[in-house]
Amino acid sequence: MYRxxxxxxxxxxxxxxPASELTIGTQLxxxxxxxxxxxxxxxxLELGRTFHTKDQIRDIGTGEAIVYRDNLWFDKxxxxxxxxxxxKAKRPCRAALPADDKAYLTYTLPLTTDIExxxxxxxxxxxxxxxxxxxxxxxxxxxRPIIIPSGFEEKGFYSVPDFMAQDRGDLTHYLPxxxxxxxxxxxHVYYAxxxxxVFTRGSRLEESIKKNNFLSLKLLWRxxxxxxxxxxxxxxxxxxxxxxIDPSAIINGPTTIGDNCTIGPGAVIDxxxxxxxxxxxxxxxxxxxxIGNHCFLPFRASMFMTAMMDNTILAQNTCLQMCVIGRNSxxxxxxxxxxxxxxxxxxxxxxxxxxxxxxxxRATNVDGKLENVNQxxxxxxxxHNCRIGSGMIVFPGRxxxxxxxxxxxxxxxxxxxxxxxxxxxxxxxLIQGKPMNIPRRYPRQGEAESEPEANxxxxx
Numbered sequence: 001m002y003r004x005x006x007x008x009x010x011x012x013x014x015x016x017x018p019a020s021e022l023t024i025g026t027q028l029x030x031x032x033x034x035x036x037x038x039x040x041x042x043x044x045l046e047l048g049r050t051f052h053t054k055d056q057i058r059d060i061g062t063g064e065a066i067v068y069r070d071n072l073w074f075d076k077x078x079x080x081x082x083x084x085x086x087x088k089a090k091r092p093c094r095a096a097l098p099a100d101d102k103a104y105l106t107y108t109l110p111l112t113t114d115i116e117x118x119x120x121x122x123x124x125x126x127x128x129x130x131x132x133x134x135x136x137x138x139x140x141x142x143x144r145p146i147i148i149p150s151g152f153e154e155k156g157f158y159s160v161p162d163f164m165a166q167d168r169g170d171l172t173h174y175l176p177x178x179x180x181x182x183x184x185x186x187x188h189v190y191y192a193x194x195x196x197x198v199f200t201r202g203s204r205l206e207e208s209i210k211k212n213n214f215l216s217l218k219l220l221w222r223x224x225x226x227x228x229x230x231x232x233x234x235x236x237x238x239x240x241x242x243x244x245i246d247p248s249a250i251i252n253g254p255t256t257i258g259d260n261c262t263i264g265p266g267a268v269i270d271x272x273x274x275x276x277x278x279x280x281x282x283x284x285x286x287x288x289x290x291i292g293n294h295c296f297l298p299f300r301a302s303m304f305m306t307a308m309m310d311n312t313i314l315a316q317n318t319c320l321q322m323c324v325i326g327r328n329s330x331x332x333x334x335x336x337x338x339x340x341x342x343x344x345x346x347x348x349x350x351x352x353x354x355x356x357x358x359x360x361x362r363a364t365n366v367d368g369k370l371e372n373v374n375q376x377x378x379x380x381x382x383x384h385n386c387r388i389g390s391g392m393i394v395f396p397g398r399x400x401x402x403x404x405x406x407x408x409x410x411x412x413x414x415x416x417x418x419x420x421x422x423x424x425x426x427x428x429x430l431i432q433g434k435p436m437n438i439p440r441r442y443p444r445q446g447e448a449e450s451e452p453e454a455n456x457x458x459x460x
Contacts, residue, residue: 001041001044001045001046001063001064001065001066002045002046002047002048002060002061002063002064002065002066003037003045003046003047003048003065003066003067003068004048004049004050004051004057004060004065004066004067004068005047005050005051005067005068005069005070006051006052006054006057006067006068006069006070006130007020007050007051007052007069007070008020008069008070008071008114009052009445010071010184010366010445011444011445012183012184012185012186012188012189012366013185013186013364013366013368013383013399013401014186014326014381014382014383014399014400014401014402014418015186015326015383015384015402015442016383016384016401016402016442016443016444016445017384017442018070018071019070019071019073019183019184019188020070020071022183022189022309023292023309023310023327024073024183024189024192024193024197024307025192025193025197025198025273025290025307026256026258026273026274026275026290026291026292026293029070029071029073029183030070032073033068033070033072036074036075036076036079037066039076040076040079040080040083045066048060048061048065051067054130057132057138058138059138060134060137060138061137061138062136062137063136063137064134064135064136064137065133065134065137065138066083066131066132066133066134067130067131067132067133067134068130068131068132069114069129069130069131069182071114071182071183071184072129072130072131072180072181072182072183073180073181073182073183073188073192073196074131074179074180074181075178075179075180075196075200077177077178077179078148078178078179078180081146081148081178082095082131082133082146082148083133085146085148086133086146087133087135089144089146090135091135091141091143091144092132092133092134092135092138092139092141092142092143092144093132093133093143093144093145093146094128094129094131094132094133094143094144094145094146095128095129095131095132095145095146095148095180096118096120096126096127096128096129096145096146096147096148097115097126097127097129097147097148097149097150097180098126098127098147098149099117099124099125099126099127100125101149101150101152102150102152102154102174103150103152103174103175103176103179104127104150104180105374106174106374107174107181107191107195107196108127108180108181108182108191109127110187110371110372110373110374111184111185111187111188111363111365111366111371111373112182112184112188113184113365113366113367114129114130114182114184115127115128115129115182116128118145120145120147126145126147128145129180129182130182148178148180149178150174150176150177150178150179151176151177151178152174152175152176152177153174153175153177153203153207154172154173154174154175155172155173155175155203156171156172156173171376171377173195173199175195175196175199175200175203175204176196176200177204179192179196179200181196184365184366185363185364185365185366186324186363186381186399187363187373187378187381189307189324190305190306190307190322190323190324190378190381193273193290193307193324194288194289194290194305194306194307194322195305197273197290198254198271198272198273198288198289198290199271199288199305201254201271202254202271202288205236205253205254218235219233219235219236222234222235231252231253232250232251232252232253233253235253236253236254236255237251237252237253237254237255237257238255238256238257239257239261240257240258240259240260240261240276241259241260242259242260243257243259243260243261243262243263244261244262244263245257245261245262245263246263246264246265246266246267246282248265248266249263249264249265249266249267249268249269250267250268250269250270251263251269251270252269252270252271253271254271255269255270255271255272255273255274256272256273256274257269257274257278258274258275258276258277258278258293259276259277260276260277261274261276261277261278261279261280262278262279262280262281263280264279264280264281264282264283264284264299265282265283266282266283267280267281267282267283267284267285267286268284268285268286268287269286269287270286270287270288271287271288272286272287272288272289272290272291273290273291274286274290274291275291275292275293275294275295275310276293276294277293277294278291278293278294278295278296278297279295279296279297280297281296281297281298281299281301282299282300283299283300284297284298284299284300284301284302285301285302285303285304286302286303287303287304287305288304288305289303289304289305289306289307289308290306290307290308291303291308292308292309292310292311292312292327293310293311294310294311295308295310295311295312295313295314296312296313296314297313297314298313298314298315298316298333299316300316300317301314301315301316301317301318302318302319302320303320304319304320304321304322305321305322306320306321306322306323306324306325306379307323307324307325308320308324308325309324309325309326309327309329309384310327310328311327311328312325312326312327312328312329312330312331313329313330313331314331315330315331315332315333315334315335315390316333316334317333317334318331318332318333318334318335318336319335319336319337320337320379321337321338321339321377321379322339322377322378322379323337323339323379323380323381323382324379324381324382325381325382326381326382326383326384326385326386326402327384327385328384328385328441329382329383329384329385329386329387329388330386330387330388331382331388332387332388332389332390332391332392332408333390333391334390334391335388335389335390335391335392335393335394336392336393336394337379337380337394338379338393338394338395338396339377339378339379339396340376340377340396341359341360341361341396360372360373360374360375360376361373361375361376361377361378361396361397362397363378363397363399364399364418373397377396378396378397379394379396379397380394380395380396380397380398380399380400380415381398381399381400382399382400383399383400383401383402383403383404383442384402384403384441384442385402385403385441385442386400386401386402386403386404386405386406387404387405387406388400388406389406389407389408390408391408391413392406392408392413392414392415393413393414393415394415395414395415395416395417398415398416398417398418398419399418399419400415400418400419401418401419401420401421402421402441402442403421403424403438403439403440403441403442404419404420404421404423404424405424405425405426405429405436405438406419406424406425407425407429409425412425421440421444426438
């Protein structure tokens with residue numbers, strides 16, 4: 001079996017990197033894909049050529065092959081469903097989604113350009129993904145669509161007043177049994193790491209406990225042996241090697257913690273994925289979030305449904321809700337990323353009356369245009385190698401591009417629109433009478449990376 005990669009070199013904003021080089025959860029997307037392939041094929045897979053256009057798929061040769069676009073994120077359940085059905089079909093196949101599936105319509109389709117619209121054999125609308133299986137190499141035979149339903153469950157994550165939840169009583173998400181995304185926006189990184197990641201993992205565990213009596217008894221027995229509540233036992237809280245966890249820390253599963261991590265006194269961690277060499281200090285609260293390797297959270301930092309990439313610091317008293325933070329960045333103390341539009345919009349009912357509803361949040365797509373993301377609540381995004389000063393307030397859906405420095409001042413304390421590299425405060429800051437000389441590590445596609453070394457120690 002050969003695997004061929006259809007390379008997507010488009011940069012994902014605001015990180016200015018291809019999707020395959022972004023951390024989703026605690027590992028790069030390309031490593032996530034390779035790990036799933038290794039688990040399914042058990043070493044029977046060889047790497048073939050890398051393609052840049054779909055037309056090059058004709059060159060895959062005559063052997064059994066799988067072809068996929070490298071910005072596709074999918075979980076084990078999705079990939080296994082596709083491969084099992086494709087191998088049984090014994091003909092060329094292509095992954096497809098039902099066009100009316102609520103989970104895919106809500107999360108997979110918005111901000112996406114790679115997904116094609118098509119029809120199944122009965123003429124029913126479907127969505128075609130760039131994931132193919134060829135049992136005997138390329139042929140001119142049209143690939144059969146393998147339609148993969150998400151099998152979603154609608155679940156709420158907290159109850160809120162009606163004016164925020166649009167008369168539903170609580171905010172809900174569609175949590176799939178099988179998940180896939182074409183990563184073209186920071187919003188997709190958030191969906192993959194949080195909604196389709198830790199949130200869905202927790203939902204699946206809950207459903208398994210309800211349906212599997214043996215699992216329920218196993219967890220109960222583990223709780224009795226360890227003298228802990230069931231969701232805090234080692235059966236659902238996986239801790240790596242050489243970790244230091246204060247006895248007063250509260251860690252609820254399902255949670256995974258990597259190697260060489262330190263969890264301070266009073267910290268609360270609930271359903272998270274944490275990488276290696278992470279330091280979470282006293283009284284930090286982290287819920288339904290992912291933290292990459294080598295990150296540091298000083299005291300009283302808070303994360304809710306947020307994805308943070310490697311080597312990043314979230315300073316004290318900072319609150320992130322439904323955000324994505326890139327690698328090698330710093331978010332200053334007391335900064336807040338808001339997640340809800342305070343100003344509602346007015347609509348007319350069928351009876352001619354008017355009512356106010358939450359204003360939908362929009363985010364920038366791969367073409368740089370604002371698009372509705374079908375979310376009432378959503379935070380913002382910070383790129384790689386950013387320095388965000390203390391006390392900043394960021395409005396919902398806003399992006400701060402990689403390599404940006406923002407210093408809180410009377411002129412700019414509130415980020416009400418996307419911030420580009422050209423608007424970075426370091427262009428106007430002087431160190432010892434000279435302009436700051438900071439390299440641009442993550443330029444936009446087609447722009448050159450600057451050479452000078454940054455000297456972060458000379459400014460505060």
